[in-house]
Amino acid sequence: MSIVVTGATGALGRLVIDALLTGTPAGPSVPAESVVAVVRDKAKAADLAERGVELRIADYSRPETLAGAFEAGDRVLLISGSEVGQRVAQHAAVIDAARAAGVAQLAYTGVLGGDEADFDLAAEHKETERLILASGLPYTLLRNGWYTENYTANLAPVLAHGAVVSNAGEGRVASAARADYAAAAAAVLTGPAEEHLGRAYELSGDTAWSLAEYAAEVAARSGREITYRSVSAGTHLEILTGAGVPEPFAAILVDVDRAVERGALARRTGDLTRLIGRPTTPIAVTIEEALAAS
Numbered sequence: 001m002s003i004v005v006t007g008a009t010g011a012l013g014r015l016v017i018d019a020l021l022t023g024t025p026a027g028p029s030v031p032a033e034s035v036v037a038v039v040r041d042k043a044k045a046a047d048l049a050e051r052g053v054e055l056r057i058a059d060y061s062r063p064e065t066l067a068g069a070f071e072a073g074d075r076v077l078l079i080s081g082s083e084v085g086q087r088v089a090q091h092a093a094v095i096d097a098a099r100a101a102g103v104a105q106l107a108y109t110g111v112l113g114g115d116e117a118d119f120d121l122a123a124e125h126k127e128t129e130r131l132i133l134a135s136g137l138p139y140t141l142l143r144n145g146w147y148t149e150n151y152t153a154n155l156a157p158v159l160a161h162g163a164v165v166s167n168a169g170e171g172r173v174a175s176a177a178r179a180d181y182a183a184a185a186a187a188v189l190t191g192p193a194e195e196h197l198g199r200a201y202e203l204s205g206d207t208a209w210s211l212a213e214y215a216a217e218v219a220a221r222s223g224r225e226i227t228y229r230s231v232s233a234g235t236h237l238e239i240l241t242g243a244g245v246p247e248p249f250a251a252i253l254v255d256v257d258r259a260v261e262r263g264a265l266a267r268r269t270g271d272l273t274r275l276i277g278r279p280t281t282p283i284a285v286t287i288e289e290a291l292a293a294s
């Protein structure tokens, strides 16, 4: 019986493995030999193997490769894939493999709001949750809100133009750092299963902030003049595509901002801070880290 993390070479997956191996305020460390990383690219996972983690090679798009990914009694984290449009079939293949193996827990990284999330990116998560429930597997749903890093990854153009541009209006985002969501995943994989099975956690940051507040925080931390430029959805789409963002991805970003304006990503339940046993990471900290790395 192992703790198995799929998508382990991704940004969240690496943080989950790290939280498992080093421990968190909410959970002790676990020995590397009881942790398995499911990856599609073995070379990319060399550092994980060096830490003593077992690698199993599988691709969500090739169901035959998933046959050996799980074993009976494993506690599994399915990290949602990044290939938008293909994810329902991919996740269905992972769920089938988990059911065939007889895993003891399937945790899944969905989206804040679950069934009620009404933006385009949520559709594949909602369908995946439906498949998990229909599978009869013992499950835990980790409905992740936004990563603060979604914003700080885009600091270079913000600093270059002195503006945060968005069609989210005065909408607020209860984001948290990726490492906060990773610590929550580690807690549900290592904590008493009976406490977490059959539960859906709505995970988000302790504080919801507006894009104007985000711009002010970047200004304060960087010492630069940064303003918030609130634009219409159409203008934002033009700006993004004009800057070279492919139209389908730009449309997704604009749709997310509309959701932010409606308050869909501002929900705060306290689930994340309760699971990780500490406050979530303030945006100022994540901004500082991004500035230091730039």
Ligand SMILES: NC(=O)c1ccc[n+]([C@@H]2O[C@H](COP(=O)([O-])OP(=O)(O)OC[C@H]3O[C@@H](n4cnc5c(N)ncnc54)[C@H](OP(=O)(O)O)[C@@H]3O)[C@@H](O)[C@H]2O)c1
Binding pocket: 006, 007, 008, 009, 010, 011, 012, 013, 039, 040, 041, 044, 058, 059, 060, 061, 079, 080, 081, 082, 083, 090, 109, 144, 145, 146, 147, 150
């Ligand atoms: N809550 C949020 O704000 C937010 C933001 C962005 C994304 N997400 C979702 O959360 C997930 C994790 O976030 P992240 O930041 O860790 O994203 P990420 O760095 O892009 O990681 C995605 C992981 O999925 C793996 N993957 C993708 N397609 C696969 C396939 N066909 N077979 C096997 N593995 C596959 C990737 O493998 P490789 O390492 O080989 O590429 C990678 O390990 C994302 O995939 C996405 O579903 C959430």
